[in-house]
Structure formats: structure tokens, C-alpha cells
Amino acid sequence: MQSTRTVARARRAAFASFLGGTLEYYDFFVYTTAASLIFGRVFFPAGDPTAALIQSFAVLGVGYVFRPIGAFIFGHLGDRVGRKNTLVATLTIMGASTFLIGVLPTFQTAGYLAPILLVVLRILQGLSAGGETAGASTLTVEESPEGRRAFYASFTSSGISAGIVLASLVFLPVAALPEAARDSWGWRVPFLLSVVVLIVAYLVRRRLEEPEVFVDEKDAHRRARLPIVELFRSNPKAFLVVVLMSLVIVINTFMQSFGLAYATQISTLSPADMLWTSVAGNVLAVVWGQPVHRRGPGDIAELESGHSDDWGPRALLACLRKLCGGGPTEAERVVVEDAWATNDEFRVIYSWTGGRRVGIIRNRETTIDRMDVYATGDIATPEEFGQEVADFNIGEPLGAYGDILDVDADGLGWWGHIPLCRRS
Known part of the structure; x- marks a missing residue:
């Protein structure tokens, strides 16, 4: 029989993971949409629109390059420092980076400093996103009762869908604006609104507790000094399957x-x-x-x-x-x-x-x-x-x-x- 406390902890963890997934993919889809429709004209030199679009997508790709690096960094911190504090950090970095993109100067006002700052913020987004989904799913699974782990862990994936839906709905009125308004101030609105999801997710995640199984491992001093090395040593086949x-x-x-x-x-x-x-x-x-x-x-x-x-x-x-x-x-x-x-x-x-x-x-x-x-x-x-x-x-x-x-x-x-x- 599952205790009320166990179920309550699992639900809190699942809801926190849902909000984290929502913020992560809200950020992703808002940036992707802006890169496809607007950023080529806003952050890069005027001239060939195709070249500007390619540059815009190149910055999008920067975030993906840094995602696996972030997964290694925050995965290590999650195993060594703790799940909760690490996930609070990934959430804060991710939300703050998205908000700051919304206040960046354009190429017209700041020159090449504008795309440089955009790349820096995309790097931070990629690093934090790399640690978010895997870390949130891990915490949720550890908090979930036997036989319900897949169900509670699924809330992270549901949050991904919710994030894309939310970003699409927010961008719909922006897309309907005249091009001049969209390029001057309209594109900033979806990025600035990410702070709402960030605040809600932060408040929920701060209330979480460390999973009991992690606390037991910590008290028994059974944690690996280099978790990534232990992963390669103990589960190379599973790791290869997941990567491919x-x-x-x-x-x-x-x-x-x-x-x-x-x-x-x-x-x-x-x-x-x-x-x-x-x-x-x-x-x-x-x-x-x-x-x-x-x-x-x-x-x-x-x-x-x-x-x-x-x-x-x-x-x-x-x-x-x-x-x-x-x-x-x-x-x-x-x-x-x-x-x-x-x-x-x-x-x-x-x-x-x-x-x-x-x-x-x-x-x-x-x-x-x-x-x-x-x-x-x-x-x-x-x-x-x-x-x-x-x-x-x-x-x-x-x-x-x-x-x-x-x-x-x-x-x-x-x-x-x-x-x-x-x-x-």
C-alpha cells in the first residue's frame, strides 16, 4: 500500500518536472520561431536574407552543441551535490537566459555585439537545458512508488508538449503584427513572458525535498566520485543505445x-x-x-x-x-x-x-x-x-x-x- 506521504512527494516531483519541461520547451520553441521568422533581420547585417537566416539557425545550433556538455556537468552535480539544488540552478539559468534575450539590443543599435550576446545566452540555454530533462526525470523516478515510475516520469514529456503549445499560442498574436512592429518590439514579448513560467516553476521546485534513495546513498557514502566514469564502466551498452x-x-x-x-x-x-x-x-x-x-x-x-x-x-x-x-x-x-x-x-x-x-x-x-x-x-x-x-x-x-x-x-x-x- 502506498503511503499518502509517498504519493504526495511523487506528485510534487512530477508537477515540478512538468513545469521544468514546459519552461525548457517554451524557451526552445520561442527561440526557434523567432529564428525562423525574425532574428535574421534583427541580429545580423542587412543584405542577403538567406545568409542572415543561415546565421540565425547557426546560433540555434549552438545551443544543441552545448546540451550534452550541460548534461555531463549538471548530471555530475546532481549526483554529487543533490538533485534539488541542481535542478533549481538549471531552471534559473534557463529562464533567466530566455528573459535576457528579450532585452538584447539589435544589430542596428549595437552592431556585432548583438549576435555575440545572443550566442552567449544560447550557450547558457543549451547548458541548462542539457541538465533539465534528464535531471527532472531522475528525481521524479526516485520519488515515485514502485509500479508507477513510468507514469510519474511521463509528466516531464507532457511538459514538453505543454511548452510548445504555450509558445505557439504566445507567438500567434506576434505573428499577426505588421512586420515593422514585429521586428521592433513584438518579438520581445514571448521572451519576456517566460519569466512567469520561471517564477511558478521556481517556487514549486524550491519546495521539493531530496529523494530518500539519494539521501540514503549520501549518508552511506556510496556515491561515485566521478559518476560519468561509473556510467561508462557499468552500463556501456545502455549508454550507446540511448545516444544512438x-x-x-x-x-x-x-x-x-x-x-x-x-x-x-x-x-x-x-x-x-x-x-x-x-x-x-x-x-x-x-x-x-x-x-x-x-x-x-x-x-x-x-x-x-x-x-x-x-x-x-x-x-x-x-x-x-x-x-x-x-x-x-x-x-x-x-x-x-x-x-x-x-x-x-x-x-x-x-x-x-x-x-x-x-x-x-x-x-x-x-x-x-x-x-x-x-x-x-x-x-x-x-x-x-x-x-x-x-x-x-x-x-x-x-x-x-x-x-x-x-x-x-x-x-x-x-x-x-x-x-x-x-x-x-
């Missing part, structure tokens, strides 16, 4: 950044159409958690990959795909198909990632926040791949509420197929 699996995130990143720029500058879609696409997809993403919680992620993963005899997959899968492709999500499919038909480089970039979704990877004692795994090497048609991208945005936290799975990594390679997960 995470490479698929490139698909979502391309669609959230390049897709928005392509849709608004080359195709005929408006910024509002693409922002509503993200709202619809991420709202529906949370709905996927309920059948997964009831049926278990193995059945849902098999259903999505078309291999579940129990669900009568072909007819049901066709209906789900039709649902996923309708409404605002059609915007993503149009963008991908248009780019696929007209751009050789686009086809090269995406062809090796165009395979079917095959499963959900989870570790036995912790939670991995990316729920989709694509089989590489299968080259889809433009229509099939466009549909996959629409599905990806809707089904992203598909396994959020499921049982924890084990994975057989035999044969896993850079260009090979990631095997379907089996139930633990």
Missing part, C-alpha cells in the same frame, strides 16, 4: 525550425498555419498517453508499426493515420512534400530517416524522454514520409504513461534498424 536513439531528434528539430522557415518564406503557408499545427499536434500528443497506460506501450508501439495482430492493425492504423494527417497537421505534410519534390538536398537529408516507427525505448530504472524510434534505412515516398512527419508531431510522447521496457541492442548501428522493444 537520441539521434532521431534531428527530425523534430528540422521540422520545428527549417519547416517553419520553409513554409513561410518559400511555400505559401502563413506563420499562423504552422503555429496552429504545433498547437494541434502537441495537444493531441497528450491524449496518446491514455491508451498506452491501459494497454501498455508494447501494444501501442506494435500498432503504430503495423505488427499487432491483437488490435486488428491495418484498418485501425489507417484510421489513425487519416486522423493524424487531417486538419492543421496537413500543413507539415504539404511543406515536406513540396520540399521533397523540388529540393535534392532536402531528399538526401531526410531519406535515411524516413522509415517506420518501430517502438519505444525505456530503461529499467530511469526514463528516456524521447518516445519515438524510427527504423533507419527505409526510404519512404514523399507522401509516406510527409505523413510520418505529421504522425511524429502528434505521437511524440506516445509511450509516456507506459510500462518500462527493456531493449535488445544487438545489431544496432549507425545505419541499421533499431529493433522493436520487448516488454520487461
